[in-house]
Amino acid sequence: MTVAQDLPSRVRGCSNASHQPNGASEPTNGHANGVHKSPHVVDGFATRAIHVGSEPNPETGAVIPPISLSTTYAQDGVGVHKGYEYSRSGNPNRNALERTLAAIETGGSEAITFASGSATTAIVIQSLGPSAHVISVNDVYGGTYRYIARVAATTQGVESTFLDLENIGPGTEGERRLIQALRPNTKIIWVETPTNPTLRVIDIARLTQVLDQQYPPHSPNASSRPLLLVDNTFASPYYSSPLLLGADIVLHSLTKYINGHSDVVMGALILPARLAATTEYLRYLQNATGAVPSAYDSWLAQRGIKTLHVRMKQHGVNALRIAKALQQEPDVEEVIYPGLGKERSVNAWRNLSPHAKKWIENEGLLGEDGSFPCSGIVSFRLRKPTPHATDDEYAALASQFLKNLRLFMLAESLGGVESLAEAPARMTHASIPPEEREMLGIGEGLIRLSIGIEEAEDLLDDLRAGLRSVY
Numbered sequence: 001m002t003v004a005q006d007l008p009s010r011v012r013g014c015s016n017a018s019h020q021p022n023g024a025s026e027p028t029n030g031h032a033n034g035v036h037k038s039p040h041v042v043d044g045f046a047t048r049a050i051h052v053g054s055e056p057n058p059e060t061g062a063v064i065p066p067i068s069l070s071t072t073y074a075q076d077g078v079g080v081h082k083g084y085e086y087s088r089s090g091n092p093n094r095n096a097l098e099r100t101l102a103a104i105e106t107g108g109s110e111a112i113t114f115a116s117g118s119a120t121t122a123i124v125i126q127s128l129g130p131s132a133h134v135i136s137v138n139d140v141y142g143g144t145y146r147y148i149a150r151v152a153a154t155t156q157g158v159e160s161t162f163l164d165l166e167n168i169g170p171g172t173e174g175e176r177r178l179i180q181a182l183r184p185n186t187k188i189i190w191v192e193t194p195t196n197p198t199l200r201v202i203d204i205a206r207l208t209q210v211l212d213q214q215y216p217p218h219s220p221n222a223s224s225r226p227l228l229l230v231d232n233t234f235a236s237p238y239y240s241s242p243l244l245l246g247a248d249i250v251l252h253s254l255t256k257y258i259n260g261h262s263d264v265v266m267g268a269l270i271l272p273a274r275l276a277a278t279t280e281y282l283r284y285l286q287n288a289t290g291a292v293p294s295a296y297d298s299w300l301a302q303r304g305i306k307t308l309h310v311r312m313k314q315h316g317v318n319a320l321r322i323a324k325a326l327q328q329e330p331d332v333e334e335v336i337y338p339g340l341g342k343e344r345s346v347n348a349w350r351n352l353s354p355h356a357k358k359w360i361e362n363e364g365l366l367g368e369d370g371s372f373p374c375s376g377i378v379s380f381r382l383r384k385p386t387p388h389a390t391d392d393e394y395a396a397l398a399s400q401f402l403k404n405l406r407l408f409m410l411a412e413s414l415g416g417v418e419s420l421a422e423a424p425a426r427m428t429h430a431s432i433p434p435e436e437r438e439m440l441g442i443g444e445g446l447i448r449l450s451i452g453i454e455e456a457e458d459l460l461d462d463l464r465a466g467l468r469s470v471y
Contacts, residue, residue: 045104045353046310050306053100065096067295067296067299071086088287091292093296096298096302097298097302098112098113100302100305104237104308105250105270106243107241108271109273110271110273111269112283113266113268113293114267114286115291115294116265116267117252117255120269121147123269123291127278127282128156129187130156131156134148134186134188135161135163135181135188135189135226136148136189136191137163137191139192143431144190144231149162159185161181163178166347178210187227190229191204193232193235196428197446199234199336199338201348201351204242227248227249228246231250231251233252233256233257234414235351236252236256237258238257238353239356239375242351244354248271248272248275249278250269251267253267254268254301256413257311257312258301260308261416262416264301266293266297311417311453313373315373315375318459319337319376319378321456322449325460326463329464330383331471333380334380334381335379336378338375339372340371341371346370348372352374360372360373377448377449377450381445381446382397382398383471385470397470398423398445400470402422402466404470405421405466407419408420408459413450414450415450418452418454419449419454424446424448425437425443426444449463
């Protein structure tokens with residue numbers, strides 16, 4: 001069999017037009033990602049996070065999976081083995097983690113884990129083949145921008161269009177630009193929501209609706225419908241379930257919220273059952289390139305998942321409280337948080353997972369002003385030191401503010417139990433050209449906070465002291 005024959009039909013343009021209806025709820029009985037001992041029991045998010053992939057060890061009864069560090073596995077005969085041959089192709093800890101991820105990303109059937117979030121991005125783009133066209137939200141992670149616009153453009157001839165997808169309602173300019181950007185070779189639409197670092201919220205269900213209208217099922221062009229990928233890192237599977245809203249692929253940097261302890265670098269893709277051929281091809285590329293995580297990192301990430309629901313609740317509650325408090329500070333020009341402010345919060349609420357909505361409503365966390373907790377990232381803009389301050393002076397002020405914080409550590413990344421702070425223009429988004437950063441609102445005074453699960457009052461005192469030290 002040739003390599004071309006070995007590849008699944010997705011490479012040759014198989015259709016992905018069939019979508020689960022928008023507004024679907026938690027997995028139904030018999031869903032592959034649930035924990036079921038009775039056909040009438042549907043387990044909740046927390047139960048799946050703790051139990052799926054972490055069944056007691058059949059040999060010892062250990063309730064925590066052992067770490068399997070072996071790189072190779074004995075065979076009873078040629079090609080006769082116990083499901084494992086070589087750790088690049090499969091490892092008990094990686095396989096267990098993938099089962100857990102498919103269970104907690106509601107609507108998912110299969111998960112694939114990678115050595116990093118960037119490796120995950122690279123494999124997805126490689127799967128599109130040569131000369132593909134990618135549409136991406138313009139306010140995208142700097143590393144994603146770098147790979148699409150620079151690396152893939154050179155190595156694969158990939159073309160890219162970066163669009164503001166925040167407002168794509170019927171008849172809007174945003175909808176018109178999106179439709180105009182679609183080409184015959186458009187293979188994927190890449191979305192982050194909330195975006196990084198300006199936390200714009202993209203209405204996933206509305207984006208799916210636009211694609212449904214442009215590529216109707218059973219129409220001649222249905223097979224050329226681009227895949228809709230949603231980077232769900234900032235919201236996490238607790239706060240958002242993109243597959244229920246029509247997304248085709250969900251991407252995570254497991255380094256962030258899912259692991260949650262700042263000690264793992266890893267990425268993942270989760271896909272629904274209807275895209276089995278796409279999943280098969282992505283696994284083929286992963287094995288061929290060797291972009292696999294270690295057994296130990298897989299074990300750590302699975303450990304982190306067990307407390308994901310608890311951590312995300314506290315991240316969200318702390319973040320909402322801090323966002324509201326920063327609005328009252330005279331030296332803060334603007335506070336950005338998806339669950340704060342009516343315009344943003346409408347789309348943020350639409351994107352919320354069924355389990356997050358249930359928690360917020362049951363606990364009375366939906367404010368009279370429409371505010372609610374949704375992830376732990378807060379961005380805000382510092383007031384300029386003087387009305388005519390230069391960019392370097394503005395950047396110096398932001399740098400001094402960050403250095404003066406006691407509890408918020410000056411560091412890149414996000415999603416750990418500890419609070420972090422950074423200046424995107426000079427750190428995570430430095431690879432984006434300055435003029436483009438300015439257009440996106442990533443100016444020198446923009447600060448991104450990853451709110452941890454410490455005492456919220458202590459974090460507020462730290463931020464207030466930092467502001468007082470520079471103004």
